[in-house]
Amino acid sequence: MNRRKIIEENIFRFLSGFATYSLIAVLAFIIVIIFVKGFNALSLDMITKTPSGGYYYGGEGGVLNAIVGSLYIAMGATLISIFIGMPAALYLNVHLIRKKRIQNTIRYFLDTLWGIPSIVYGAFGFILMLYLGMNASLIAGIITVALLITPIMVRTFDEVLSTIPKGLHEASLALGSTNAETAFKIMFKQGFSGFITAVLLAFGRGIGDAASVLFTAGYTDLIPINLDEPAATLPLAIFFQLGSPIPEVRERAFAAAAILTIIILIISLAARFISKRYSRTNIK
Amino acid sequence: MLFKRILFDKIMGAWMVIALGTILLLPFVIGVGLYIKSAPLFQHQDIWHLIGTSEWLPHEGKFGFWPFIASSIYVTLIAFIFAAPVCLLSAVYLTQFSSPRLMRVMHPVIDILAGLPSVIYGVWGILVIVPFVSNILAPAFNTTSSGYSIFAGGIVLAVMCVPYILNMLIEVFNTVPIGLKEASLSLGATFWESVKHVVIKKSYPGIISAFGLGIAKAFGETIAVMMVVGNMVQTKFNPFEGGYPLPALIANNYGEMLSIPLYDSALMFAALLLFVIILIINLVFRYFIYKTGER
Numbered sequence: 001m002n003r004r005k006i007i008e009e010n011i012f013r014f015l016s017g018f019a020t021y022s023l024i025a026v027l028a029f030i031i032v033i034i035f036v037k038g039f040n041a042l043s044l045d046m047i048t049k050t051p052s053g054g055y056y057y058g059g060e061g062g063v064l065n066a067i068v069g070s071l072y073i074a075m076g077a078t079l080i081s082i083f084i085g086m087p088a089a090l091y092l093n094v095h096l097i098r099k100k101r102i103q104n105t106i107r108y109f110l111d112t113l114w115g116i117p118s119i120v121y122g123a124f125g126f127i128l129m130l131y132l133g134m135n136a137s138l139i140a141g142i143i144t145v146a147l148l149i150t151p152i153m154v155r156t157f158d159e160v161l162s163t164i165p166k167g168l169h170e171a172s173l174a175l176g177s178t179n180a181e182t183a184f185k186i187m188f189k190q191g192f193s194g195f196i197t198a199v200l201l202a203f204g205r206g207i208g209d210a211a212s213v214l215f216t217a218g219y220t221d222l223i224p225i226n227l228d229e230p231a232a233t234l235p236l237a238i239f240f241q242l243g244s245p246i247p248e249v250r251e252r253a254f255a256a257a258a259i260l261t262i263i264i265l266i267i268s269l270a271a272r273f274i275s276k277r278y279s280r281t282n283i284k
Numbered sequence: 285m286l287f288k289r290i291l292f293d294k295i296m297g298a299w300m301v302i303a304l305g306t307i308l309l310l311p312f313v314i315g316v317g318l319y320i321k322s323a324p325l326f327q328h329q330d331i332w333h334l335i336g337t338s339e340w341l342p343h344e345g346k347f348g349f350w351p352f353i354a355s356s357i358y359v360t361l362i363a364f365i366f367a368a369p370v371c372l373l374s375a376v377y378l379t380q381f382s383s384p385r386l387m388r389v390m391h392p393v394i395d396i397l398a399g400l401p402s403v404i405y406g407v408w409g410i411l412v413i414v415p416f417v418s419n420i421l422a423p424a425f426n427t428t429s430s431g432y433s434i435f436a437g438g439i440v441l442a443v444m445c446v447p448y449i450l451n452m453l454i455e456v457f458n459t460v461p462i463g464l465k466e467a468s469l470s471l472g473a474t475f476w477e478s479v480k481h482v483v484i485k486k487s488y489p490g491i492i493s494a495f496g497l498g499i500a501k502a503f504g505e506t507i508a509v510m511m512v513v514g515n516m517v518q519t520k521f522n523p524f525e526g527g528y529p530l531p532a533l534i535a536n537n538y539g540e541m542l543s544i545p546l547y548d549s550a551l552m553f554a555a556l557l558l559f560v561i562i563l564i565i566n567l568v569f570r571y572f573i574y575k576t577g578e579r
Contacts, residue, residue, distance in 0.1 A: 009474040016377035019370045020390070023450075026443060027393050030400070030408050037411060084303045091300035108570055109308055115497065115566040116311070116559065117504025119531045123555035124314045126538070127321050150307055178289055180296035201399075208401025211506040211531070215538050235403040239507060242410065257407045261400070268399050272392065 031261065038258025041251035047259065051221045057246060063256050066237035068223050069138075073213060073233060074206035076142035077149055081202055084146075085153035086195065090183040092154075093161040097169065107158070113151040119211040121148045126215040139227040141217030148212050149202040156201055160194020161187055193278035200271040204264055210235035234260045314559060322553035325546060334553065340517050347550045349557070351519050355434065355527035359509060360502045362438025362523065367445045367502075368495055375453035380465075380479050398447035406511030409440040414512055422524050429524035432514035437527065440512055441502045449498035456490030457483060489572050496569035500562045506531035530554050 049062035096103050125144030134140050164187060172182040188195065210233070218230030219240070234256060241253035325334065325347065337348035378387055417439075418431030429435075460483050468478040484491065514526020515536060534554050541548040 005474050005477065009476040012373075012476045012479075013377075013381055016373040016381060019373035020377045020382070020386070023370070023374055023397075023446060024389070024393050026446075027397050029412075030404070030443075033408055033411055034404060084306060087296070087300040088304040088307055091297075091304050095297070095300070104574060106304070106308065108574055109311070111570050112563065112566040113307070113311055115500055115504075115570075116314075116562060117501075117506065117531065119504065119506040119534055120314065120318075120555050120559045120562075123534060123552060124317055127317045127552070131317075147310065151310075154307060178293035180293040181289070183296070183300075204399050208399075208403070210401070210403050211535055214535055235401055235507065238403050238407060239511070242407065242511070254407065254411075257404055261404055264399055264401060264404075265396065268392070268396055272395075 031265075034254070034257050034261050037254040038261075039255075041248075041255040042258055043255075046252065046255050050223060057249075063232075063234065063237050063252070063259070065221055065223050066232040066234045066256065067259065069217070069220075069231035070207050070234040072138060072224065072231060073141045073145055073217060074203050076138070077145035077206045078153075078199060078203045080142065080146035081150040081153045082199060085150045085198070085202075086157065086188075089154045089157040089161055089198075090187060092158055093164070094169070094179055094183040094187055097166075107155070110151050110155050110158075114155060117211070118148050118209050119214075122212040122215045125212060129216055135228070136216055136218030136230050137228045138217065138224045138231040141213045141231060141233070142227075144212045144216045145206045145209060148209060149206050152205055153198045153202040156198035157191065157194050160197070161191045164190050190282055193275040193282070196278060197271050197275045200267050200274070204267040204271075207267075208235060208260065208264060210239060234263075311563065315556075315563075318552055318556040318559060322549050322556050325549040325553050328546070335557075338519050342544050342547050342550065345546055347546070347553075349530075349554065351517050352528055352530045352533050352554065353557075354519055355513070356503060356529040356531075358434055358521070358523070358527060359437045359441060359513065359529055360499055362435060363441035363445055363502045364495070364499055366439060366442035367449060367498065370442075371446055371449040371453055371494075371498075372491070375450055375457055376479055376483070379454055379457040380475065380483065394447045394451055397443075398451070402444065402505060402508040403511075405440055405444050406508040409436060409508060409512040413439050417524070425524070427522075427524050430514070430526075432512060432526055433524045434513060434527040435523040437509045437513035437529070438523070440508050441505055444505060444508060445498045445502050448501050449494050452494035452497065453491065456487045456494060459490070460486050489575070493569040493572040496565055496572075500565040500569075503565075504531060504558055504562050506535050510535055530558050534558075 043062075045060070046062040047067060048064060049060070050065040051061040051063070092103060092106060096106075121144055125140060125147065128143070129136070129140045168186060168190065169182060172186045173179075177185070213233050214236065217233055217236075219232050219236060220230045221232070222229075224231040238253050238256045238260065241249050241256065244250060244253075328345065329347070334347055335349050335353065337346075338350040339346045339348040340351060378390055413436045414431035416431075417433055417436045418429050421435070422429035422431075464482050464486060465478050468482045469475070473481070509529055510532035513529060513532060515528050515532055516526035517528050518525065534551050537547070537551060541551050
């Protein structure tokens with residue numbers, strides 16, 4: 001009897017350990033495959049040139065248009081989502097601090113919004129675009145991506161704000177500050193590391209999302225100059241080039257995938273580093 | 285001075301309320317917008333007819349969504365079968381067996397897996413999973429397959445869901461009071477027995493919710509699945525053949541949707557369907573989580 005217990009224990013200890021380490025292995029596998037395949041075709045031209053005439057038949061050029069387009073869209077969307085998301089998160093944690101029930105209901109809705117797939121946002125963005133009489137353009141892409149990343153931003157920032165000790169909040173109010181002063185001068189400062197994490201997370205999501213910009217941002221070989229011009233994005237560049245029957249174009253899709261992965265890894269590392277750096281000066 | 289401060293407070297307060305209100309209104313606006321756009325379709329056929337039939341001939345005005353819904357369910361199911369046990373075991377290991385050091389390594393791993401864009405998973409699927417299915421797995425089952433199949437979609441989707449489900453499971457297991465487990469251990473149970481009979485039992489609603497939300501996430505995933513799933517309209521239940529999930533339908537046909545009558549309504553109806561299904565799953569399971577969190 002006792003032996004069976006021990007055998008069962010060991011089997012499950014092994015299985016669960018195996019599951020965990022295999023996850024680390026899968027991540028390493030994905031990144032190694034993308035990099036090995038991508039670096040074969042990666043050259044300076046890829047990141048410094050826009051596609052020239054025969055690019056889609058294997059000719060000269062690069063994906064600069066897509067890199068710049070993606071950065072524009074992600075940055076614009078992040079700016080909008082800061083403008084809407086930051087005050088919303090602060091309101092949730094300053095004005096509603098004593099109304100636990102309302103707070104939880106709002107968080108419940110925000111989490112649900114987070115779960116809605118980006119293709120639905122894309123379809124909605126498309127409807128909005130038709131309704132406003134716009135064409136597929138940079139601004140339509142920015143608005144759609146902003147809708148997608150705002151709930152993420154609010155919830156991430158809110159998660160950090162909600163851990164701030166209540167005493168700090170009360171001390172600020174006791175000294176006679178208004179709610180807005182408490183929000184911006186105390187809570188925002190104390191939760192700044194969380195704010196940076198939220199911004200970078202939202203930015204990363206914005207740069208990597210393809211389904212939402214598919215309808216709304218269009219695709220072009222030029223770098224967009226005005227907000228009403230269409231813009232290429234990196235995920236879509238990868239997707240379209242992979243669909244090509246010409247091997248060289250497919251190779252370039254792998255290179256573009258490597259570029260996108262590097263950008264995402266940099267954002268992810270930066271988020272960790274910066275949030276650590278800024279949370280050092282917090283009042284505990 | 286005081287007047288200026290109060291004015292600042294009022295303006296900022298208004299800005300905050302408007303911002304929060306805008307975000308909370310979003311799901312309603314999305315729902316209504318999609319409904320209005322898909323409404324012309326309902327005038328010709330009723331909803332159940334649309335969902336239940338499998339004839340897809342846009343040029344003749346026949347829109348049967350069943351093949352797409354079936355594909356979506358099938359791919360999601362395969363993903364779930366692969367992802368669920370791995371996540372459960374891994375979460376048990378990380379919270380009950382391993383040292384906190386492994387947890388510190390695992391956090392960035394989960395974050396990066398969750399942060400990788402879906403198109404990267406698609407590229408990986410094309411490079412690894414698709415050849416694997418067509419060269420190794422299909423011959424092993426005595427069939428042939430191009431590799432672009434439901435099964436490949438399922439595996440890619442499984443990898444994509446893992447960080448999402450695992451993260452929630454770790455949180456769920458961490459809320460189980462440590463005293464409960466220690467009581468079980470002190471009565472002579474082994475670690476695994478304590479996990480099986482105490483930790484998992486105690487966090488049952490949380491586990492179900494994490495799985496449910498994982499399913500919702502898998503159901504709406506677009507680009508990665510679309511790249512490996514083959515995009516073929518069919519209702520045969522062979523995992524080595526291509527399928528055509530709902531999100532892929534929307535993403536693949538946006539170009540021609542304004543040229544065929546009612547086609548745009550049909551695609552918007554697909555989006556509405558996706559939205560409603562995922563919203564309901566999310567609302568139900570999140571409610572579960574909040575209820576257990578309050579206790």
